[in-house]
Amino acid sequence: xxxxxxxxxxxxxxxxxxxxxxxxxxxxxxxxxxxxxxxxxxxxxxxxxxxxxxxxxxxxxxxxxxxxxxxxxxxxxxxxxxxxxxxxxxxxxxxxxxxxxxxxxxxxxxxxxxxxxxxxxxxxxxxxxxxxxxxxxxxxx
Amino acid sequence: xxxxxxxxxxxxxxxxxxxxxxxxxxxxxxxxxxxxxxxxxxxxxxxxxxxxxxxxxxxxxxxxxxxxxxxxxxxxxxxxxxxxxxxxxxxxxxxxxxxxxxxxxxxxxxxxxxxxxxxxxxxxxxxxxxxxxxxxxxxxxxxxxxxxxxxxxxxxxxxxxxxxxxxxxxxxxxxxxxxxxxxxxxxxxxxxxxxxxxxxxxxxxxxxxxxxxxxxxxxxxxxxxxxxxxxxxxxxxxxxxxxxxxxxxxxxxxxxxxxxxxxxxxxxxxxxxxxxxxxxxxxxxxxxxxxxxxxxxxxxxxxxxxxxxxxxxxxxxxxxxxxxxxxxxxxxxxxx
Numbered sequence: 076x077x078x079x080x081x082x083x084x085x086x087x088x089x090x091x092x093x094x095x096x097x098x099x100x101x102x103x104x105x106x107x108x109x110x111x112x113x114x115x116x117x118x119x120x121x122x123x124x125x126x127x128x129x130x131x132x133x134x135x136x137x138x139x140x141x142x143x144x145x146x147x148x149x150x151x152x153x154x155x156x157x158x159x160x161x162x163x164x165x166x167x168x169x170x171x172x173x174x175x176x177x178x179x180x181x182x183x184x185x186x187x188x189x190x191x192x193x194x195x196x197x198x199x200x201x202x203x204x205x206x207x208x209x210x211x212x213x214x215x216x
Numbered sequence: 217x218x219x220x221x222x223x224x225x226x227x228x229x230x231x232x233x234x235x236x237x238x239x240x241x242x243x244x245x246x247x248x249x250x251x252x253x254x255x256x257x258x259x260x261x262x263x264x265x266x267x268x269x270x271x272x273x274x275x276x277x278x279x280x281x282x283x284x285x286x287x288x289x290x291x292x293x294x295x296x297x298x299x300x301x302x303x304x305x306x307x308x309x310x311x312x313x314x315x316x317x318x319x320x321x322x323x324x325x326x327x328x329x330x331x332x333x334x335x336x337x338x339x340x341x342x343x344x345x346x347x348x349x350x351x352x353x354x355x356x357x358x359x360x361x362x363x364x365x366x367x368x369x370x371x372x373x374x375x376x377x378x379x380x381x382x383x384x385x386x387x388x389x390x391x392x393x394x395x396x397x398x399x400x401x402x403x404x405x406x407x408x409x410x411x412x413x414x415x416x417x418x419x420x421x422x423x424x425x426x427x428x429x430x431x432x433x434x435x436x437x438x439x440x441x442x443x444x445x446x447x448x449x450x451x452x453x454x455x456x457x458x459x460x461x462x463x464x465x466x467x468x469x470x471x472x473x474x475x476x477x478x479x480x481x482x483x484x485x486x487x488x489x490x491x492x493x494x495x496x497x498x499x500x501x502x503x504x505x506x507x508x509x510x511x512x513x514x515x516x517x518x519x520x521x522x523x524x525x526x527x528x529x530x531x532x533x534x535x536x537x538x539x540x541x542x543x544x545x546x547x548x549x550x551x552x
Contacts, residue, residue, distance in 0.1 A: 113380060116380075117379050117380055120420075122379045122380070122382070123379050125323075125326045129284075129326060131281075131283075131284070152420065154420070157521065157522075160521060160522030160523065161350070161522040162420060163522075164347075164349060164350055164522050164523060164551050165345055165350055167250070167252045167277075167551070168252075168254075168277070168345060168347050168350060169344070169345075170250075170277070170279035170287070170289040170321070171279075172250040172279065172281065
């Protein structure tokens with residue numbers, strides 16, 4: 076019994092510690108060097124849809140089950156991915172589709188690397204000369 | 217009618233199956249086309265009316281994000297499809313169709329959007345978000361639909377003043393009559409309409425807008441000038457929403473009062489097990505009736521996730537009973 080409690084506590088501590096920082100990334104030649112958290116929120120709400128050079132922004136999300144997406148949602152929207160569902164239903168009714176979904180961080184990075192004006196996020200700093208980090212969101216540890 | 221029955225049953229199964237995939241709508245061609253829709257199955261047991269079950273409505277919308285200039289949107293809807301009525305039994309004998317919206321959006325600048333076509337009038341927030349899965353109740357307040365043009369066929373310009381708060385101005389103009397008007401005798405049809413909306417706040421937690429509309433009624437000298445205010449406040453433990461509206465009615469032969477006016481206040485409170493308690497009070501006065509209608513509604517909504525809701529409500533009305541009939545209402549609403 077004591078062992079079970081110890082394992083549970085250790086798992087909980089590890090799970091809190093496993094909350095990684097989030098790196099906001101885009102293509103190396105994108106017309107932006109840094110992004111504010113407020114701009115990032117507006118982009119992921121599809122309220123801000125153009126870069127400063129008037130090119131359409133293409134935000135990339137991970138699937139609704141992704142813990143990293145949940146973490147990002149809590150930071151920039153102050154609510155869960157699930158709670159954001161009703162927002163996207165309303166937007167969909169208005170003709171605004173939610174950010175495109177990629178199945179994994181690797182798939183998202185590959186997409187951003189290939190598709191101009193896209194923006195996404197990852198839990199590890201990308202070691203790729205075709206990508207650049209616009210913002211590091213530090214999560215409470 | 218057999219074909220309609222099979223079509224409806226097929227769509228019900230498709231809707232149920234697709235709803236399981238939560239947020240992801242149907243995307244085609246790298247996010248350029250999005251297909252979505254919703255369905256509402258309604259049960260109504262109003263006083264002095266036969267108990268009935270109907271589909272009202274089954275809607276499909278397709279939006280395209282092609283480039284800065286071409287962003288089409290279409291919403292086609294089947295509505296008021298009776299399925300069963302007390303004393304009559306099963307029914308599949310009627311179906312109504314309407315093009316609810318058909319427009320194209322063009323970005324004139326990063327902050328200004330031009331919309332051409334048929335769209336929802338930005339007079340009432342409920343009118344803009346009237347899809348059954350997006351609202352808390354089966355029945356709709358009179359304030360949100362009765363006294364103004366719900367649809368505009370013409371031109372609409374929206375200018376964003378601040379993308380973060382949602383602060384924006386909107387202007388619209390319908391020079392000629394409605395495109396594909398809803399063929400219902402109770403609905404007023406409009407010859408020409410113009411209006412504006414000032415949205416002060418539109419974010420995840422708050423909404424506030426002021427609206428004005430002038431409309432000329434088709435085949436009459438009647439004109440209607442509406443002013444309204446809409447608000448919503450979302451909190452972790454409740455959601456409060458309200459609309460107030462006044463419509464001055466000119467040249468209506470049977471006028472008793474100078475205006476239609478009314479308002480409602482609605483509170484929703486989440487409770488455990490994905491349930492929500494809904495309570496609403498509405499007062500509405502008509503220009504052509506001496507009696508106002510007061511409606512009190514209490515209900516329960518089961519919403520396990522945003523795309524699916526099961527609603528059960530009791531509506532009690534006093535005064536003029538032409539609208540907002542007292543009774544028990546229930547519905548299942550799904551978005552797919």
